[in-house]
Amino acid sequence: GAVVSQHPSWVICKSGTSVKIECRSLDFQATTMFWYRQFPKQSLMLMATSNEGSKATYEQGVEKDKFLINHASLTLSTLTVTSAHPEDSSFYICSARGGGGTQAFFGQGTRLTVV
Amino acid sequence: GQQLNQSPQSMFIQEGEDVSMNCTSSSIFNTWLWYKQDPGEGPVLLIALYKAGELTSNGRLTAQFGITRKDSFLNISASIPSDVGIYFCAGQETGANNLFFGTGTRLTVIP
Numbered sequence: 001g002a003v004v005s006q007h008p009s010w011v012i013c014k015s016g017t018s019v020k021i022e023c024r025s026l027d028f029q030a031t032t033m034f035w036y037r038q039f040p041k042q043s044l045m046l047m048a049t050s051n052e053g054s055k056a057t058y059e060q061g062v063e064k065d066k067f068l069i070n071h072a073s074l075t076l077s078t079l080t081v082t083s084a085h086p087e088d089s090s091f092y093i094c095s096a097r098g099g100g101g102t103q104a105f106f107g108q109g110t111r112l113t114v115v
Numbered sequence: 116g117q118q119l120n121q122s123p124q125s126m127f128i129q130e131g132e133d134v135s136m137n138c139t140s141s142s143i144f145n146t147w148l149w150y151k152q153d154p155g156e157g158p159v160l161l162i163a164l165y166k167a168g169e170l171t172s173n174g175r176l177t178a179q180f181g182i183t184r185k186d187s188f189l190n191i192s193a194s195i196p197s198d199v200g201i202y203f204c205a206g207q208e209t210g211a212n213n214l215f216f217g218t219g220t221r222l223t224v225i226p
Contacts, residue, residue: 004157006157032212034213034214036216042218042219043203043216043217043218043219044158044203044216045216046213046214046215049212049213091155093157093158095157095214103148103160103163104214105160106150106157106158106159106160107157108156108157109155109156109157111155
């Protein structure tokens with residue numbers, strides 16, 4: 001299967017700072033990337049969908065000014081959590097899908113802890 | 116976003132036993148997927164289903180796409196300790212881009 005790599009795997013940051021998470025498709029071109037958030041013992045909740053070269057589409061209740069998504073190339077999407085607060089602490093997971101593909105492949109996730 | 120109802124929420128079974136879990140939705144899906152997630156990792160795809168009534172196997176795993184297109188089932192036969200993890204179903208609506216995930220089934224296998 002295709003490989004999607006997320007970086008970093010975990011990050012601890014101070015409240016009020018910003019954190020950037022990268023999602024890369026290593027062996028295919030990802031026309032669409034998805035960002036999910038998963039709280040402990042809960043399911044994955046879709047935050048936003050991004051297509052290369054265009055603005056991301058955010059799910060209801062997700063603040064687009066707080067969670068900045070950039071999908072500038074076919075192999076890289078970034079999620080920036082701005083002015084992070086402790087309640088933003090969560091497991092963030094990306095997935096990527098190639099053009100014409102029906103399957104999306106997941107990254108290994110990034111655990112964000114805001115202190 | 117939409118969420119799928121998955122049951123059971125958790126299971127404790129003896130090694131060697133078979134496992135069944137299911138997922139239901141109020142919407143019709145044209146694709147059903149089953150994933151396994153280990154702690155601190157992203158989900159890994161186990162089985163993908165694309166047609167109503169489809170029955171697909173992957174080793175000891177078998178999944179079925181319900182005839183109504185609103186449900187799906189996953190069976191694991193002869194469970195082993197490495198089957199431990201959280202299993203998620205996911206559905207995709209016709210013409211939609213994204214997946215909706217189930218609530219998850221946490222499986223514990225007792226050696």
